[in-house]
Amino acid sequence: MGDQGAEHAVVLGAGMAGLLVAGVLADSFERVTVVDRDELDGPVGLQPRRGVPQGRHAHALLAGGLRVIEELLPGATDDLVAGGAAVGDVLDDVRFCANGHALKQAPTGLSAIALSRPFLESYVRSRVAALPKVTLRGGHDVVGIDVNDARTRVVGARVQRRIEGSEAEPIPADLVVDATGYGSRTPRRLAEWGYEPPAQERLVVDIGYASRHYRLGRESLGGDLAIIIGPTLAHPRGGVIQVQEQGRAIVTLFGVLGDHPPVDDAGFEAFAATLPLPFVADAIRGATALDEAVLYRHPGSTRLRYDRLRRFPGGLLVIGDALCSFNPMYGQGMTVAALEAAKARDAYGDAPRFFREVRPLVDAPWQVATGGDLMFPAVQGPRPAMLRLVNRYLSRLHAAAAHDPVLSEAFIRVTNLVAPPQSLLRPALAMRVLRG
Ligand SMILES: Cc1cc2nc3c(=O)[nH]c(=O)nc-3n(C[C@H](O)[C@H](O)[C@H](O)COP(=O)(O)OP(=O)(O)OC[C@H]3O[C@@H](n4cnc5c(N)ncnc54)[C@H](O)[C@@H]3O)c2cc1C
Numbered sequence: 001m002g003d004q005g006a007e008h009a010v011v012l013g014a015g016m017a018g019l020l021v022a023g024v025l026a027d028s029f030e031r032v033t034v035v036d037r038d039e040l041d042g043p044v045g046l047q048p049r050r051g052v053p054q055g056r057h058a059h060a061l062l063a064g065g066l067r068v069i070e071e072l073l074p075g076a077t078d079d080l081v082a083g084g085a086a087v088g089d090v091l092d093d094v095r096f097c098a099n100g101h102a103l104k105q106a107p108t109g110l111s112a113i114a115l116s117r118p119f120l121e122s123y124v125r126s127r128v129a130a131l132p133k134v135t136l137r138g139g140h141d142v143v144g145i146d147v148n149d150a151r152t153r154v155v156g157a158r159v160q161r162r163i164e165g166s167e168a169e170p171i172p173a174d175l176v177v178d179a180t181g182y183g184s185r186t187p188r189r190l191a192e193w194g195y196e197p198p199a200q201e202r203l204v205v206d207i208g209y210a211s212r213h214y215r216l217g218r219e220s221l222g223g224d225l226a227i228i229i230g231p232t233l234a235h236p237r238g239g240v241i242q243v244q245e246q247g248r249a250i251v252t253l254f255g256v257l258g259d260h261p262p263v264d265d266a267g268f269e270a271f272a273a274t275l276p277l278p279f280v281a282d283a284i285r286g287a288t289a290l291d292e293a294v295l296y297r298h299p300g301s302t303r304l305r306y307d308r309l310r311r312f313p314g315g316l317l318v319i320g321d322a323l324c325s326f327n328p329m330y331g332q333g334m335t336v337a338a339l340e341a342a343k344a345r346d347a348y349g350d351a352p353r354f355f356r357e358v359r360p361l362v363d364a365p366w367q368v369a370t371g372g373d374l375m376f377p378a379v380q381g382p383r384p385a386m387l388r389l390v391n392r393y394l395s396r397l398h399a400a401a402a403h404d405p406v407l408s409e410a411f412i413r414v415t416n417l418v419a420p421p422q423s424l425l426r427p428a429l430a431m432r433v434l435r436g
Helices: 016-025 063-072 076-082 117-129 186-192 265-272 279-284 333-347 351-373 385-401 405-415 421-425 427-435
Strands: 008-012 031-035 086-089 094-098 111-114 134-137 140-147 154-161 169-172 175-178 200-214 226-229 237-243 249-255 294-304 316-318
Touching: 008 016, 008 154, 016 031, 016 063, 016 117, 016 175, 016 333, 063 076, 063 111, 063 333, 076 086, 076 111, 076 117, 094 385, 094 405, 117 134, 140 186, 154 175, 200 265, 200 351, 226 279, 237 279, 249 265, 249 279, 265 279, 294 351, 316 351, 333 351, 351 385, 351 421, 385 405, 385 421, 385 427, 405 421, 405 427, 421 427
Parallel strands: 008 031, 008 175, 031 134, 094 226, 175 316
Antiparallel strands: 086 111, 140 154, 154 169, 200 249, 200 294, 226 237, 237 249
């Protein structure tokens, strides 16, 4: 399909991936319809949606993601700040702790933004909904995707209003984008149409997230926007405290391999006290909690290898968590979704090209997440000698980065998806690691 005749695109799912790709497709399609089971006409605000239960937990938007969102929706950062988000530097204003070391804070020139996931998503939704070519249809279940008789091309989607007695309704489309998240049914549908489903790569870490809000401002975090404490081998638990809108801070605690944080007051605070470093426990001691903690369990990282399929129907793309869902501990999902959405601009009608072009965008964060998880001996997965070597190198790098701002910046650029993981192996950095 060329630019001519690109009339109607239907995006299934109005999460971050679906909204951002809808905004991109509005440049080349006459009409873009976004369908979601949740009602979508609420105001920009703080309420998490049922369809996005992870919205109750801390969401970091990496520098790479903020950059793309700003490109796609110019002025977004200023608007978000006006609505109560806080901005700063990704390293100078964020205390990042890895392998038990607080990395040396220093300016990097990369922006970090601290805000709640519902606020970010509802802001992006309001911007995309304001585009004249975009229509949001909330309150509809996606119940099917239609193919032509020869099953070579997707020709639309079927949706059903979430009201008893409603009937399924076809929505014809030149392009359907599956952005329904981790539970995507595209692999099953491909099999029903006679296609090979994508191979699945999976690393199970059985992570449990518990989160609640406190009445705390930036001053309680020593002036930082967020404090992030990663797990260590000796203490495989982690936590985040991040300032948000309306004078609140969210505290998210997590544990891997079934060691999940409790949600009762005493258990939550006791778990915080067992993190590798005391910063989160110190910040919440004596602070006023604003709600009850809620738990979310996530299996780990799952990647569907659509890029390796030899046959795929025309008129269909898969994006966001439906394509690859990462262990949330690394904070990558929204940023990768934004990077993928930007790629849909050139490759919207050509699925093989789209999957080929997003492959390197997924490779690097996949390497970061799975490489980090394989540090834990109980996580099942291949550990080539190179990976063991790299993990040993990284633990030395983290120790040295506690004092060396060149190393802490290099590491933070990789975790923020603005530099590739291999950049950490540059000889000049390796020398500093060895000396450190
Ligand atoms: C606990 C947790 C913490 C996380 N923390 C971070 C973080 O710090 N930083 C970060 O960048 N990412 C984080 N992520 C990942 C991030 O939430 C996602 O990667 C990101 O939101 C992109 O998801 P998506 O839009 O592809 O899917 P989703 O956000 O899951 O959206 C899918 C949408 O599809 C709709 N839908 C699904 N099925 C249907 C259907 N049949 N009919 C109609 N509608 C349907 C749902 O209602 C939903 O709105 C975290 C994830 C979890 C689980």
